Amino acid sequence: xxxxxxxxxxxxxxxxxxxxxxxxxxxxxxxxxxxxxxxxxxxxxxxxxxxxxxxxxxxxxxxxxxxxxxxxxxxxxxxxxxxxxxxxxxxxxxxxxxxxxxxxxxxxxxxxxxxxxxxxxxxxxxxxxxxxxxxxxxxxxxxxxxxxxxxxxxxxxxxxxxxxxxxxxxxxxxxxxxxxxxxxxxxxxxxxxxxxxxxxxxxxxxxxxxxxxxxxxxxxxxxxxxxxxxxxxxxxxxxxxxxxxxxxxxxxxxxxxxxxxxxxxxxxxxxxxxxxxxxxxxxxxxxxxxxxxxxxxxxxxxxx
Ligand code: FDA
Numbered sequence: 029x030x031x032x033x034x035x036x037x038x039x040x041x042x043x044x045x046x047x048x049x050x051x052x053x054x055x056x057x058x059x060x061x062x063x064x065x066x067x068x069x070x071x072x073x074x075x076x077x078x079x080x081x082x083x084x085x086x087x088x089x090x091x092x093x094x095x096x097x098x099x100x101x102x103x104x105x106x107x108x109x110x111x112x113x114x115x116x117x118x119x120x121x122x123x124x125x126x127x128x129x130x131x132x133x134x135x136x137x138x139x140x141x142x143x144x145x146x147x148x149x150x151x152x153x154x155x156x157x158x159x160x161x162x163x164x165x166x167x168x169x170x171x172x173x174x175x176x177x178x179x180x181x182x183x184x185x186x187x188x189x190x191x192x193x194x195x196x197x198x199x200x201x202x203x204x205x206x207x208x209x210x211x212x213x214x215x216x217x218x219x220x221x222x223x224x225x226x227x228x229x230x231x232x233x234x235x236x237x238x239x240x241x242x243x244x245x246x247x248x249x250x251x252x253x254x255x256x257x258x259x260x261x262x263x264x265x266x267x268x269x270x271x272x273x274x275x276x277x278x279x280x281x282x283x284x285x286x287x288x289x290x291x292x293x294x295x296x297x298x299x300x301x302x303x304x305x306x307x308x309x310x311x312x313x314x315x316x317x318x319x320x321x322x323x324x325x326x327x328x329x330x331x332x
Contacts, residue, residue: 085299085300
């Protein structure tokens, strides 16, 4: 049953019809637990609330289905406005984005140009931008663009996913770039030929790449709500004498709030991924697919 629900949410997340319906019905579907709002103002307010108890943020303007160059440029403009709003409000947040929303599937040059506009603006504000990782079809193109940007910019990082067989090698290669990596388990449905299928294998690989990247002396964002992964990281940094400035824990907005706050109290750097915007449906479906039990929470919201 759980696997079936997972598949349904993953398919819905890719359906344009479902995206259209969701836009029509707004955040009432229960997505408000995971999405900070539809406007920049609402998202900045949400970050302010997180900052108040010591949590930093990374803002993500949601939008994955871009079908024209104009849409990609509009999406890049939203990133610029978000960076400006962060600077004006003084909240502690950087920016996360998806290359497909900047035109990766339309024209790689256009996507790279959009990224440079964003990184230039971030640099003006002394801020940092992280490239989220999408499904495996986008992995190599995203890494290629990241590599070329990294030569010019030191305020850009990327994400690697522990469920892909290739990732351990990618982490090793990223060492040459001194890459700032966010390491995650991976949120997309991938074929068994390229990805670990069992939770244990994914977890073991995540621990392996966290260890590799940290011991190589590179800044590492450990992005997981899994207490076993978090405890592993705490033990590793303590045994190896790694400074608390060399890494951070990251979690998603609305998930495991108590754990987020506990880590702040224990003195760790904690950053919350705060998504906002009208294109929230695909993101919402991925959160439901990760944990189909969330569907009861959504149904309760609809019935109330
Ligand atoms: P796991 O899935 O094993 O969950 C551990 C525990 O966390 C669960 O038992 C539950 O208590 C809680 N939990 C996890 N997910 C939950 C949910 N949706 N609702 C409620 N509770 C939940 N992926 C990707 O492919 N590309 C990316 O760029 C990113 N970026 C990213 C940024 C940040 C800050 C985070 C935290 C995660 C991502 N991810 C991602 C998603 C990631 O790949 C993964 O799908 C989720 O983090 C869930 O995996 P966990 O490591 O939390 O472990």
